[in-house]
Amino acid sequence: MNMAASKSGRGLLWTSFWLLVVFLYAPILVLGVFSFNDRDIVSFPWQGFTTRWYEGLFDNQQILDALRTSAWIALVASIITTVLAIPAAIALQRRRFRGKAVASGFMLAPLVVPLVVLGTAMLLLFNYIGIPFGPITLIIAHVIIALPFAILTLTPRLERIPVAIEEASRDLGAGALTTFRAITLPLLAPAVVSAFLIVYVISFDEIVLASFLAGTTTTFPLYVFSQLRLPRQLPQIPAVAVIVLAVSTMLVVSAEVLRARSDRLLGEGQLRVDEDDTATVVGAPLGAGGSM
């Protein structure tokens, strides 16, 4: 007998699941459908299928500029965040040191501070030390809010890499850097990619800090925000929204799938050290543990 729910209880629970799925996806679907409606305002009646809002995108220099700005800011922010998060995660997961609780508290705390507070705090700092507002201040701020997410993405993977492998490498005479480059980093790689993608999406999407720190820079969220405040937005906005949602969904899903798949390999596979002295996990055929 299943103790978690009776047969009718299970039916109710599955209904609630599918209702939630509809609640979560219906708005996005509606947006997608109406981005093809041949009408100047985004609403009924349906006046026929058109792709002209999508075509119009490429003539709208403002949208393209905003997308380009956000794309490179997010790129720089995710590179810096990932580079900082790898040693941070290793120190917090692998090492014991004095002040560790405080250090981990500081690095994870941005997760529990309202963004409006972070925005005002950094506004004061940059004013005080005289860094002009723009891409640089945005990148610095995005690294702060993304760092906890990157660290928390890397830590579970680090936990699954046996310390014994690293110790074996050290016992065989490899230095700390060599061990990191040849053993830890290759095994950590899937989580690194995953963290990078998640940080990219966070930075690309960020609006609150941008509203304090962007100066005259117009990121994509700031552009959408300015459009959303108008009583009617351009019909191209839903079109660009659909494209951005599709791309970010793809990034996030691939990050998750990649991580889940390589975690399974790490659990079941064997370690192989190649001739170029880097470690890989081999042995478990893909799909051995079910679809995911």
Next chain:
Amino acid sequence: MAIAGTTGPRRSRDAATRRSASTWAIVGAPLVWVIVFFVIPVIMIAVYSVGGISGLSPNDIEHWTVTPWKDFITSSTYMGGINPLGSGLFWKSVKMSLTVSVTALILAYPVAYLLAMLAGRRKYVLLLVIIVPFLTSYLLRILAWRVILNPQGVVNTFLQDTLGVTNEPIQGLWNSNFAIYVVLSYVWVPFVALPIFVTLEGIDEHLLEASSDLGASRWRTFWTVTFPLSIPGVIAGFIFVFIPTIGEFVTPQLVGGPSGFMFGSAIQSAFTAGLDWQFGSAMAMFLVFTVAILLAIFGRWLNVRSVAA
């Protein structure tokens, strides 16, 4: 640290010293970044709000003072006293955060329960289906709701032009508290589902069997065994929605119309429009204290790991 027993005391002490030096070498960069760009700025707001720093905006008081705090705490617009039923913007934001986090919890709990307890091997895929919308663009999902709910939106034009059941847009669907609550709950449901799922998944199913063997019904087992054990997840979900929502100003402004001016909006406009930065800093610090109190009360049930599972 457990190192193999063959190393003598002297060698292991050397190793320990070396490791500790290299630990600071690796943790140094991220720690410095966080201290310079996060810890110091937060300390700066605190000091600035009592006049310890000045000269950043035209109206700054240039000596130590409690005036910004006094003005804020006693103002009926921003604070409205310590009465939670008062009219202050702070309490309006508290009410919004409570409504949104409780709604999100109620929507997420049954689904997290189903996935953790009954969905078998598909559970991670189905969980991903729930979580993916959270990780895609926030502003664009607000846009989607606008397309649906606004007076010329999909719902209203469908009712008017297609069905012809009404002649004018439904009141309160957009630019209302209703819109704020719907959109924010929508945004946060996936995030709440995660920690609940993680705690429910960690429950030993033998406990449920034991409860059943001792004669408890499923309903009784749920309320006396499963639900109490899942409370850490519920609290984590609550806190991780309540904290960001209490400072919200972007969403309320975009979907709430005239009723969308929140405590977060007051802080933002003190800096952008009002140029009353010390007053804004006092309000921002007040939010920090609010969060600190919440974390002091509920912190022991929080596992930050559960949000990144």
